[in-house]
Amino acid sequence: MAVTIKDVAKKAGVSPSTVSRVLSNHPRISAETSRKVKDIMDQLGYHPNIMAKSLVSKTTNSICIMLPKSAEELFSNFFFMELIRGIVTQASRLGYDVLISSGANEKEEIEGVSRLINGRRVDGVILLYSRKDDPVIDFLHENGHHFVLIGRSEQYPDILSVDNDNVQASYDATKHLISLGHERIGFVSGPPDLVVSKDRLKGYLDALHDSGLEMRPEWIVEGEFLQDSGYRAMSFFMNLPNRPTGIVLIDDVVSFGVLRGLHELKYKVPEDLCLVSFNNIPLSELSTPPLSSIDIGIYNLGYTASQVLIQSIQNNNDKSYQKRQIIPHRLMVRESSMYSISKK
Amino acid sequence: MAVTIKDVAKKAGVSPSTVSRVLSNHPRISAETSRKVKDIMDQLGYHPNIMAKSLVSKTTNSICIMLPKSAEELFSNFFFMELIRGIVTQASRLGYDVLISSGANEKEEIEGVSRLINGRRVDGVILLYSRKDDPVIDFLHENGHHFVLIGRSEQYPDILSVDNDNVQASYDATKHLISLGHERIGFVSGPPDLVVSKDRLKGYLDALHDSGLEMRPEWIVEGEFLQDSGYRAMSFFMNLPNRPTGIVLIDDVVSFGVLRGLHELKYKVPEDLCLVSFNNIPLSELSTPPLSSIDIGIYNLGYTASQVLIQSIQNNNDKSYQKRQIIPHRLMVRESSMYSISKK
DNA sequence: ATCAACTGTGCAAACGTTTTAACATTTGGA
DNA sequence: TCCAAATGTTAAAACGTTTGCACAGTTGAT
Incomplete structure (x- = not known):
């Protein structure tokens, strides 16, 4: 059916081994033979059978992305697509193919990843999220598989990971509001089982503490990465007797929910409430x-994750490279936080 | 190293063929043998080697998605992620893995897809876009490969495709404005080399024609799927002497650009301009x-594309199924178009 | 009792590569 | 001139499956 290495070999009058070596640029092949074989390949339209190659070489030149079920959420669409773009771009540059796997729950996720x-x-x-106590991480780690986590693992601090300095980033966001004179600052967090929620909360608390500002439990609200969570947080905050003048939010989409709510209630942003x-x-x-x-450099997170994973696959033993990569973040100041509080 | 079918066979005291047959639920395997072999598999932690299986069965149980370079554009992020979710979900349900491929240009795209x-x-x-005269389609079609197009091909009308009835959808959108009394209606299109731009333009023109309304060339503007295009179209429209009171736009993100522009210039939506x-x-x-x-049912487009492609792969010869699937569309009326024009 | 059909299993070839070991030829230093 | 090293190529085994064919044993209708 399809043309194989044997067909090429026969037509070129050499052995299959020679053809294989031409393919892999083996140093001991003469320039003449190489030329001739390559011509025949073109002529016959030869394409190496990747499966056969993988079978014997025990390496597939492909990696897989675990797409969490939460990718169904609104927030995730942009975030994950951008991550995937970064991953695919770099993987392809390094000669790797990318598979996408997913599962409806943790059990299915493990089954899928195990099968692959x-x-x-x-x-x-590549894992696109970091839950606390994630059994998928347990599975990969215990069996010594190659993997990299986008985010941070609390269970295994020394696994390969690519992340932002979320504590610092959240610290920066909070300090930004403080520098504008805000003294009552709220925080809208994400699902508590995500490490990122914890880290960003910590940055917020650190910043308040370092500035000697009051921290009130009722100024901290948990939610999802959905605009509804923002809407609800907004209602809650605006009804507090001594409400915050500024808030830090775990995700832009949550902010959209807050904006919508404030608009409906005729509040003004940033005058009545500042958002970051x-x-x-x-x-x-x-x-x-x-x-x-x-x-947070989403594309860069994905790009680097590919890079790190493939490096780890190729230098199986070499432990010299950085286990944990931090992608730099950058505060983009726009109108929603451009309002200074004057002290009375 | 890893446990193979032979290891299982030896331990179970049967031949490798029997183990293989147990795996594929061959009818002639006795319940007892099957039980025993399966136990051993669990015990040994056996996992079939997918590559070896593919090599002999000449089928990989995987499909690939060609991610166009335009996926870098803003609009695309939501659209493509949603498509991918639909594709991956259905593929995985049917036992197929999904690979993502991409290329910086058409040549790379063909090389990638050819290699795979x-x-x-x-x-x-699965092709996620439909350009006019696409060489990737030529390649796939000429070589008789299995593929499905999300969209429509002008070159090959009878290839497998999943699409909306974009002409009708655009007709509906335009009719909606007409039914509100609008008589001067504009259209903001996408890149002219995309079939979808052409189809939606046609629906718009048909609707005007059927209602006996005037069509003016200056009311039709071409752009990208970017908010900037919307912004520019807005400036252009609002400076026309006899400007439209309503416009149909190729994509929501383009509308965002229009909204932003109108807001800056203190125009009111929908009073000054209606958008769909x-x-x-x-x-x-x-x-x-x-x-x-x-x-337009993006998830459904992806879901159906998987379905159709895999069906075609599995029934290689059977030509009985529908070549072209149309996903239903639905107009969601919201505030941006809720303004009737009273006839004078 | 006979034989056809059925049931359950094993043998061995095949899938398309890579790679080890071996071989033949050439080169060049002493 | 001789031998070691370098160069270029091949034969054959291996990777882990599937599957057509063969075979033995069982069943059941005549």
């Missing part, structure tokens, strides 16, 4: 008013 | 005012 990695279909895995959030998705400069946001 | 499909790494391809656009991305109900938009 134990079935020798992929050489490594995370992720700097493209629409955050399109909202009314435009949102101040911490750019 | 000729290298027998994937059984079929396409795709109904989640943020379109969050904008001020919320956008009227045609929901």
Whole structure:
């Protein structure tokens, strides 16, 4: 059917081994033979069978991405697509293919990843999230598979990971409000089982503490990465007797919910409430008013994750490289936080 | 190293063939043998080697998605992620893995897809876009590969494709404005080399024609799927002597650009200009005012594309199924178009 | 009792590569 | 001139499956 290495060999009058060596640029092949074989390949339209190659070489030149079920959420769409773009771009540059796997729950996720990695279909895995106590991480770690985590693991501090300095980023966002004179600052967090929620909360608390500002439990609200959470947080905050004048939010989409609510209730942003959030998705400069946001370099996170994973696959033993990569963040100040509080 | 079918066979005291047959639920295997072999598999932690299986069965149980370089554009992020989710979900349900491929230009795209499909790494391809005269389609069609197009091909009308009835959808959007009394209606299109731009333009023109309304060339503007295009179209329209009172736009993100411009210039939506656009991305109900938009069922497009492709792979010969699937669309009327023009 | 059909299993070839070891030829230093 | 090293190529085994064919044993209708 398809043309194989044997067909090429026969037509070129050499052995299959020679053809194989031409393919891999083996140093001991003469220039003449190489030329001739390559011509025949073109002529016959030869394409190496990747499966056969993988079978014998025990390496697949592909990696897989675990897409969490939470990718269904609104927030995730931009974030994950951007991550995937970064991953695919760098992987492809390094000659790797990318598979996407997903599962409806943790059990399915493990089954999927196990099938792919134990079935020798992929050489490594990228995890796009970091839950606390994640059994998928347990599985990969215990069995010594190659993987990299986008985010941070509390269970295994020394695994390969690519992350932002979320504590610092949140510290920066909070300090930004403090520098504008805000003294009552709220925080809208994400699901408590995500490490990122914890880290950003810590940065917020640190900043308050360092500035000698009051921290009140009722100024901290938990939610999802959904605009509804923002809406609800807004209602809650605005009804407090001594309400915050500024808030830090875990994600831009949550901010959109807050904006919508404030608009409905005829509040003004930033005069009545200042907002700073995370992720700097493209629409955050399109909202009314435009949102101040911490750019976390999503594409760069994905790009670097590919890089790190493939490096680890290729230098199986070499432990010299950095285990944990930190992608720099950057506060984009826009109208939603441009309001100074004058002290009375 | 890893545990193979032979290890299982030896331990179970049967032949490798029997183990293989247990794996594929061959009818002639006795219940007792099957039980025993399966126990041993669990005990040994056996996982079939997918590569070896593919090599002999000449089928990979995977498909690939060609991610166009335009995925870098803003609009695309939500759209493509949603498509991918649909594709991956259905593929995984049918036991297929999904690979993502991309290329910086058409040449790279063809090389990538050729390597994967000729290298027998994937059984079929899903194309996420439909350009006019696309060489990737030429390549796939000429070589008789399995593929499905999300969109429509002008070159090959009878290839497998999943699409909306974009002409009708655009007709509906335009009719909606007409039914509110609008008589001067503009259209903001996308890049002219995309089939979808052409189809939506046609629906708009048909609707005007059927209602006996005037069509003016200056009311039709071409752009990209970017908010900047919307901004520019807005400036252009609002400076016309006899400007439109309503416009149909190729994409929600373009509408965001229009909204921003109108807001800056203190125009009111929908009073000064009514908007209806396409795709109904989640943020379109969050904008001020919320956008009227045609929901095209993005997830469903992806889901169906998987379904159709895999069906075609599995029934290689059977030509009985529908070549072209149309996903229903639905107009979501929101505030941006809720303004009737009274006849004078 | 006979034989056809069925049931359950094993043997061995095949899938398309890579790679080890071996071989033949050439080169060049002493 | 001789031998060691370098160069270029090949034969054959291996990777882990699937599957057509063969075979033995059982069943059941005549």
